[in-house]
Amino acid sequence: MNKVNRPKRIVIIGAVAAGTSAAAKARRNDEEAEIVIYEMDEHISYSGCGLPYYIGGKVANLEALTPRDPKFFRDKYEVDILIRHKVLSVDPAAKTLVIQNLATGETFADRYDVLVLSTGATSMIPPIPGVDLPHVFTLRNPLSARTIRTFIEEHQPKTAAVVGSGFIGLEMVENLVDAGILVSVVEKLPQVCPFVDPDLAPYVEETLVKKNVTVLTGVAATEIWPGSVNLDDGSTVDADLVILAVGVRPNTTLARDMGVVVGSTGAIAVNTRMQTNLPDVYACGDCAETFSIIDGRPLYRPLGSTANKMGRIAGDILTGGSLAFRGIAGTGIFKLFDHTIAASGLTEKQARDSGYDIVISHNIKPDKPEYFGGREMVIKAIADRKTEKLLGVQIVGYEGVDKRMDVFVTAMTAGLGVSDLFHLDLAYAPPFATTKDPILYTGMILDNALHRGRDIITADDLMATDPAEIQVVDARVAKQYQEHHVDHAVSMPHGSLREQMAALDKDKPVVTYCNKGTTGNAAQNILINHGFRKVYNLSGGHKQYKACKKCHEKKQ
Template identity: 60%
Template sequence: MRLIVIGAVAAGTSAAAKARRNDDNAEIVIYEKDRDISYSGCGLPYYIGKEIEDIGELTPRDSAFFKKKYNIDVFTGYEVLNINPDLKEVEVKNINTNEVFKDKYDKLIIATGASPFIPGIEGIDNSNVFFLRNVQSARNIRNFIDNKKPKHAVIAGTGFIGFEMLENLMSDGVNVTIIEMQNKITPNLDEDMAKFLENALIKKKINILKNSTITKIGDKSVTLNDNTVLKSDMVIMATGVRPNTEIAREVGIEIGVTKAIKVNNRMETNIPDIYACGDCIETFSTITGKPVYRPLGSTANKTGRIAGDNITGGNIEYRGNLSTGIFKLFDMTIASTGLSEKEAIEEGYDIQICHNIKPDKPSYFHGKEMVIKAIADKNTEKILGVQIIGYEGVDKRIDVFATLITYGAKVDELFHLDLAYAPPFSTTKDPVHYTGMILDNALNNNRPIITSNELKDIVKSGEKVQIVDARVSKQYDEAHVDNSVNIPHKNLRNQMENLDKDAVIVTYCNKGVTGNAAQNIFINHGYKKVYNLSGGHKFYKGSK
């Protein structure tokens, strides 16, 4: 069998390596139009920020490596121009010599990846404008910083790349403004969590402009859609990517609803003996089963392995993804998995939400708080999605939640998890446990919670609401929820008779625990509609 792979980054090399492990007699050839192969794209911002000194650490494998270890021929600087499925051949161009030739295949894998979205902006082709997508683009950015010594920069986009570039440019002493065309930052977070993160960044004196787009780029400035002019010696366009599907479209390979190549769970396209994998393909959600486009390195490697296995007689099938993602931003970590609140509502779920603020480990081991937003389905009581903003230990928790969602865990099962505990690593009841307890109490134990937005809606509706701040008076005097009254928890039993039993009562404290205790007192004394404010005053204030 002769296998040809188009593309030699994560998916293509993973597919070829798996095919070789299954079949030592196959002829395997990879054509890559770039000069770098099998590199860690996610590490590129840290090379720019000099956390990684040698870019060679991100490109540990070259053509010689694949030939020696796998007996795979990798040709860099070779572009596949078109595919002829009837003759089972590809037309290839040697970019260095302009020689064009044809090559035969028995099986073909398309792993053409994705390219940055390039908006039609005046000055987008200037030498001080950069798109971070491959190793050479990272080298170009690093060289520009070293040689031109920029003082001001603008980053367009608040996704993973945008924020990672923000941190690494600022570490070089560059004054950075980050702009976002939407009315919230960070696409993978809901509006309330995005606002919480934004407020944390504002405290760090990060310049963030929302509802903004670039209309013109000059050598020393950037003009925005409202005619604001920003100083800018360099511009990083982190405006997302689009799948490279041109060669597939031309040959009649089906394109999915997300505008990426449509494949089945074996990575087969609609044309026999042609497979596709990586950032050029459409995958599907584990939860909904619906098509999604999620260009992540982890997914690329996984789909590449599946393609390589099935081409050589294997039977691995793709099982979907949860769009799990995580990134570092200064001393913070931001992560998400599963459906967002917005996505869950759009899918028709009747959802229960909670915001849980807990430290990753005890204070005597310098534990720091994380905010966990969890979304559950009221009907099945299954976890649908989780978002976390914190410092240490976020990676551990998001992976636990991703596993739980994958296997359809219900909220009451979270408390029973036998998670590893020792003070240097966690609290006795882990934040994961607490999240399950809060949701289970809300769904099954008549301890409903209410979000800040839901509270605002009730107040606007005109329904009578009594908001009770159960904290000590000093905390209340410093800041409190609008229209709330202060009845400290210790005084509640003596003063609660002044409240209307038929009105909606909302209790809160700083983070939720004492608010829940106050809620219990009200419920045990016959009050009918008693809610605890999700995330307490801390999240209410942080997400305003």
């Protein structure tokens, strides 16, 4: 066959989520192309997301997470996957690669017409002594999961330290606790779970503490010893096992060496067609940069959901398709014991740093009626006052968090305004939701703040306000006020507010609150209707105030 008629040769580097998605889509579009994947690991197309549950024994066999082998891809897609083959270098001018067979040590050359970089990411390792000790692990692939599980079975550790409290760290905490191990979490930042804002982190911390997990925030690990970890405040935690979960970085060495440009996030820069700066070189998955649908900025979110999407788009484009990447909100979700934690879009800090004029609501509602076992979730929503669109949402709750988050993400993706949320015709029956779903309530709170003069103030902003400049009204029953109340608050229960409000100055701003916000809003309405000039309802009420107070106390 001469060169002109020769089938296109597509070479892909990396065979997990992005690489295999690219290959499968390319094959669906093109029966003729030669498709080859080089993968230096022995496992391919696995569920990295299930690995913590394999370690904890909830997934019995590693095979359940690694259901596909090269034969599957050969038989189903006519794709050749060469495992334990590492691509050492690429010459983009000659369109050639040098590969090493890791089993034999032999190196050889190959050629490509189109190259896909799906080299993924690597767990970061803090630069401290002791990280290479035999009881210290990172978790990235099936081999690392098997090594950790074998270590636990053979050594029966009684204590563990998880360094880093991102979602992988916390999923590991749950699985180690369930395996009967006493766990400490070491987090350099002042809060656990940096995935959410500081004012939601106390709910996550509370969940950990209830499970007897020692939570150490604002401290960094400085040295690891057999049986313990030293921290930078001079203390030590016991640890027969150490999991390092301090984040991942994109694998870009090969790409940089061949002249591929990386973006501001440190991952490979691609356009919406997954093309890099070099002709016929694509990149997708955890090695590549994406962009935010909220503000268009470059974003690095190494997640399986995005990697699969990017891989499919790369596979489509390189075989003549027309798919285009539309960006991501940056949605993530994970389970922590009986809790679910989800976040999407901008955090409060990111929104403020970007210069948005924001309104924030903390909406605390059960996922379904209490008579059906409904339990509260806290929904923090951040909206732009100018466009009235959601910028970000974070939810901590028990059940039904995934459903709410997915609706919010859909709303953000579709560019709905906050007032549209109330009008969504969401599914309702008592086993699933409340008549007005928590999503509708969030929309109502934000809409009332933006259009009906029912302003909201966050506990953070209240604490930063000079007490002399504001009047704070506790609208709960007197007994609740006596048990605990917001600093400087006076007790004026909702039922007697009309009689008592003469004691307040109508021209001075007032903040009303109740336990979670609803009665606080009723008190706010009364005061506004009686001519008070500026009345705020405390976002999330006393419950959110207490959470916030906790995080302020931690900072001191």
